[in-house]
Amino acid sequence: MELKDKLVSSYVAFENRVETDSEVHEIRSKALQNFEALGFPTKKLEAWKYTSLNAVLKQDYSLFPNKENNIQLADVKKYFIHDIDAYKLVFIDGKYSSFLSETTHDTFDVCLMSSALVKPKYKAVIENYFDKIATKDNLTSLNTAFASEGAYIHIPKNVEVEKPIQIINFTTGSEAATLLQPRNLIVVEQNAHVQIIERNQSLTSNPVLTNSVTEVFAAKDATVDIYKIQNDDENASLVDNSYIEQKSKSIVSVHTFSFGGNITRNNLNFFQRGEHIDSILKGITIIEGKQHVDHHTLVHHIAPNCESHQDYKGIFDERATGVFNGKVIVEKEAQKTNAYQKNNNILVSDKATINAKPQLEIFADDVKCSHGCTIGQLDEDALFYMQQRGIPKKEGKALLMYAFANTVLESVKIPEVKQRITKLIAKKLGVDIGFDL
Amino acid sequence: MSKYTEEQLEQELKTQEYKYGFYTDIESETFAKGLNEEVVIAISKKKNEPQWMTDWRLEAFRVWKKMEEPEWANVQYEKPKFQDIAYYSAPKEKPKLNSLDEVDPELLDTFKRLGISLDEQKKLANVAVDIVMDSVSVATTFKKTLGEKGIIFMPISEAIQEHPELVRKYLGTVVPTTDNFYAALNSAVFSDGSFCYIPKGVRCPMELSTYFRINEGGTGQFERTLVVADKGSYVSYLEGCTAPSRDENQLHAAVVELIAMDDAEIKYSTVQNWYPGNKEGKGGVYNFVTKRGLCENNAKISWTQVETGSAVTWKYPSCILKGNNSVGEFYSIAVTNNYQQADTGTKMIHLGKNTKSTIISKGISAGSSQNSYRGLVQIGARAENARNFSQCDSLLMGNLCGAHTFPYIEVKNKTAQVEHEATTSKIGEEQLFYCNQRGIDTEKAIALIVNGFSKEVLNKLPMEFAVEAQKLLEISLEGSVG
Numbered sequence: 014m015e016l017k018d019k020l021v022s023s024y025v026a027f028e029n030r031v032e033t034d035s036e037v038h039e040i041r042s043k044a045l046q047n048f049e050a051l052g053f054p055t056k057k058l059e060a061w062k063y064t065s066l067n068a069v070l071k072q073d074y075s076l077f078p079n080k081e082n083n084i085q086l087a088d089v090k091k092y093f094i095h096d097i098d099a100y101k102l103v104f105i106d107g108k109y110s111s112f113l114s115e116t117t118h119d120t121f122d123v124c125l126m127s128s129a130l131v132k133p134k135y136k137a138v139i140e141n142y143f144d145k146i147a148t149k150d151n152l153t154s155l156n157t158a159f160a161s162e163g164a165y166i167h168i169p170k171n172v173e174v175e176k177p178i179q180i181i182n183f184t185t186g187s188e189a190a191t192l193l194q195p196r197n198l199i200v201v202e203q204n205a206h207v208q209i210i211e212r213n214q215s216l217t218s219n220p221v222l223t224n225s226v227t228e229v230f231a232a233k234d235a236t237v238d239i240y241k242i243q244n245d246d247e248n249a250s251l252v253d254n255s256y257i258e259q260k261s262k263s264i265v266s267v268h269t270f271s272f273g274g275n276i277t278r279n280n281l282n283f284f285q286r287g288e289h290i291d292s293i294l295k296g297i298t299i300i301e302g303k304q305h306v307d308h309h310t311l312v313h314h315i316a317p318n319c320e321s322h323q324d325y326k327g328i329f330d331e332r333a334t335g336v337f338n339g340k341v342i343v344e345k346e347a348q349k350t351n352a353y354q355k356n357n358n359i360l361v362s363d364k365a366t367i368n369a370k371p372q373l374e375i376f377a378d379d380v381k382c383s384h385g386c387t388i389g390q391l392d393e394d395a396l397f398y399m400q401q402r403g404i405p406k407k408e409g410k411a412l413l414m415y416a417f418a419n420t421v422l423e424s425v426k427i428p429e430v431k432q433r434i435t436k437l438i439a440k441k442l443g444v445d446i447g448f449d450l
Numbered sequence: 451m452s453k454y455t456e457e458q459l460e461q462e463l464k465t466q467e468y469k470y471g472f473y474t475d476i477e478s479e480t481f482a483k484g485l486n487e488e489v490v491i492a493i494s495k496k497k498n499e500p501q502w503m504t505d506w507r508l509e510a511f512r513v514w515k516k517m518e519e520p521e522w523a524n525v526q527y528e529k530p531k532f533q534d535i536a537y538y539s540a541p542k543e544k545p546k547l548n549s550l551d552e553v554d555p556e557l558l559d560t561f562k563r564l565g566i567s568l569d570e571q572k573k574l575a576n577v578a579v580d581i582v583m584d585s586v587s588v589a590t591t592f593k594k595t596l597g598e599k600g601i602i603f604m605p606i607s608e609a610i611q612e613h614p615e616l617v618r619k620y621l622g623t624v625v626p627t628t629d630n631f632y633a634a635l636n637s638a639v640f641s642d643g644s645f646c647y648i649p650k651g652v653r654c655p656m657e658l659s660t661y662f663r664i665n666e667g668g669t670g671q672f673e674r675t676l677v678v679a680d681k682g683s684y685v686s687y688l689e690g691c692t693a694p695s696r697d698e699n700q701l702h703a704a705v706v707e708l709i710a711m712d713d714a715e716i717k718y719s720t721v722q723n724w725y726p727g728n729k730e731g732k733g734g735v736y737n738f739v740t741k742r743g744l745c746e747n748n749a750k751i752s753w754t755q756v757e758t759g760s761a762v763t764w765k766y767p768s769c770i771l772k773g774n775n776s777v778g779e780f781y782s783i784a785v786t787n788n789y790q791q792a793d794t795g796t797k798m799i800h801l802g803k804n805t806k807s808t809i810i811s812k813g814i815s816a817g818s819s820q821n822s823y824r825g826l827v828q829i830g831a832r833a834e835n836a837r838n839f840s841q842c843d844s845l846l847m848g849n850l851c852g853a854h855t856f857p858y859i860e861v862k863n864k865t866a867q868v869e870h871e872a873t874t875s876k877i878g879e880e881q882l883f884y885c886n887q888r889g890i891d892t893e894k895a896i897a898l899i900v901n902g903f904s905k906e907v908l909n910k911l912p913m914e915f916a917v918e919a920q921k922l923l924e925i926s927l928e929g930s931v932g
Binding site for chain 2: 358
């Protein structure tokens with residue numbers, strides 16, 4: 014049976030597991046209809062021109078893993094940023110693991126979507142925010158239709174969360190192939206401040222497809238930093254749909270580090286609803302083998318005096334494919350917008366491919382918008398210079414690549430995350446240097 | 451060429467919005483509206499074409515019937531009704547003329563008003579002109595001088611008669627009949643156009659030029675241009691277009707094919723000034739054009755275009771860099787005002803080794819217009835050391851218009867070096883203030899700044915065109931200063 018039919022017909026089974034007498038369920042049912050009409054994206058859609066999900070969709074995914082799977086902390090400790098204290102929301106095969114998690118309800122909520130969707134305490138927030146900015150495209154609709162579990166984070170006014178929040182989805186591989194659809198909601202009220210680290214990790218080589226949707230609301234003066242670490246097993250594919258709404262003077266940054274996985278597609282959407290907003294989108298992609306990473310960004314400038322900064326770096330080896338499709342829309346009301354977009358790529362192998370489409374759509378006249386996109390090689394002279402000074406070629410290359418990616422790393426605010434990423438880069442480039450020379 | 455003074459400019463800015471909007475009452479023969487196989491055959495018959503040509507047209511027509519109109523472009527318009535267009539219109543047949551004195555005075559007058567004088571002045575300017583009116587070539591000058599060098603420059607309908615081997619060999623090789631909806635339509639119904647062949651090692655001594663004009667109402671213009679530059683030759687080719695002001699939307703679907711063989715160079719310049727519609731966006735020409743060039747080893751093709759007219763433009767002059775060390779260039783200024791829409795850009799397909807391409811695109815939008823740049827830079831897996839530089843700058847005037855960039859970059863070779871940059875801005879208040887301080891009024895200051903903005907492209911135009919283009923820019927933007 015085709016995956017689409019399987020999903021649609023399993024909806025009845027899904028309805029037995031969730032509360033159906035609610036507004037949320039109406040949203041779900043509508044989303045299912047939407048998905049039924051749209052189906053999975055194909056390469057014929059402009060937005061999916063360079064990324065095909067066909068091979069991934071052929072797997073026979075189990076939709077609702079039944080078994081309770083437990084994993085030992087010692088086995089998975091390395092996937093946490095464990096050297097700092099943090100709140101943790103851990104899901105194993107889509108189910109919440111209370112044993113590995115560390116949640117809170119004092120002053121702010123870091124808890125589960127499943128309880129937030131049903132408990133009256135959260136009703137107002139869910140009504141105000143759930144599925145309010147997620148677009149109605151095919152994969153997001155699919156996620157909404159089956160939305161039941163994920164992270165629920167609500168930070169009230171003037172609260173500065175003292176430690177980062179880690180959201181980790183593990184897949185144990187107890188099923189032959191697993192489809193996960195986490196649904197996260199992050200609401201950050203006025204002048205609040207939070208840092209979030211996201212990660213998806215498959216523990217075996219069984220195929221996994223994760224179709225996650227995250228909605229982030231940043232109210233006036235709020236600051237939100239999100240770090241997405243994508244270093245999954247080579248049979249794990251990810252479609253990460255993130256929607257971020259910002260109110261005036263808020264600052265939201267999203268850093269995406271893509272080093273692993275089979276097919277990774279990041280749909281990152283920013284909607285600016287207020288003045289003096291700053292949106293920061295940065296990413297480093299270092300992949301090889303047959304890996305495929307597609308960054309699809311949208312920054313929608315609706316109000317005047319806002320800024321957006323995009324900086325994506327990519328290094329592609331072997332048969333890897335990189336896609337960058339960045340879109341900036343400046344509405345005619347959004348005067349005095351400053352929007353910058355930068356995408357730099359290095360191809361290391363002859364078999365690697367890059368498809369870039371940096372797109373600007375501008376309707377306001379008093380704006381400063383620019384985009385730059387380059388594809389090139391390492392500077393031979395710089396490499397030669399280093400070799401002259403006794404740095405071996407391999408290390409020299411790694412140093413140059415590190416320097417190339419460094420503009421993104423610089424703005425990472427959690428030192429431990431920065432260190433971790435630095436180590437991952439070193440490992441990825443096959444050298445044993447700390448870079449913090 | 452006489453010097454162009456500020457007074458003249460001022461005068462021109464005061465004149466009507468589209469000065470080429472007149473209609474010439476020349477007796478002409480127009481086919482009934484509608485399109486079917488009979489019409490295609492009739493056009494072919496009319497032109498006295500050999501059987502292979504008729505078959506070629508019919509095949510294109512059959513393909514076209516199965517195709518759908520493209521909708522991906524960033525433009526909105528009411529689709530042309532293809533059965534409501536007359537596919538052939540020609541000034542009434544008259545005996546072959548040997549000198550210009552014998553030409554219908556009405557026709558000559560038309561050309562005078564268009565600013566093309568077919569006589570002395572042009573001889574001094576040294577430009578050979580082929581004029582296509584309502585899809586039919588009406589006059590070609592300098593045929594003899596060119597003939598001495600072995601250069602063939604004639605209407606394509608005549609070329610089909612006189613040089614069928616050349617036309618048959620090259621027609622449709624760069625833009626196949628099946629290429630796209632409008633190219634297929636053009637292949638089926640094109641009635642005339644220009645054909646140019648430069649023999650081996652010949653450097654064409656003068657600029658070749660084609661002037662297109664739509665005159666009759668209810669017709670479409672479908673012309674076909676084929677330029678073949680044999681090994682080591684050089685040619686510079688100019689193209690200009692105008693149409694009367696009408697309330698209806700007229701369709702112009704042309705195909706231009708360039709072939710630059712080893713070591714050859716083709717420079718193709720266009721000043722497109724079809725009727726853009728009135729201030730409310732009524733009427734105007736739909737300009738759906740397919741232009742493409744093929745470069746063999748060490749060849750070079752350079753496209754330069756100034757797009758100021760047309761209600762809707764859909765045009766992507768492209769280069770296929772097949773040969774090693776070949777070079778492709780694209781320089782473009784697209785100006786849109788009032789309700790004009792332009793979706794234009796280029797494709798650079800790098801296949802050979804050490805190929806280079808440069809793209810400079812300047813978009814200026816004013817009024818309620820939409821201006822898009824859409825480009826593709828593709829580096830094939832075997833294109834070692836390919837190099838591309840693209841720059842797209844947009845200038846916005848007022849907040850009712852829009853500027854869009856859709857660059858596609860696809861690279862499959864690690865030695866490639868590709869750079870793309872784009873900026874969007876408005877005319878700086880400081881810049882204007884600086885000019886005002888020095889006694890230059892705002893309107894003139896804007897003309898000055900726009901000129902500076904487009905200089906990189908204007909510089910690439912041949913002299914005769916550069917002046918015309920500069921004037922056009924100013925007129926197109928008239929009244930857009932808020």
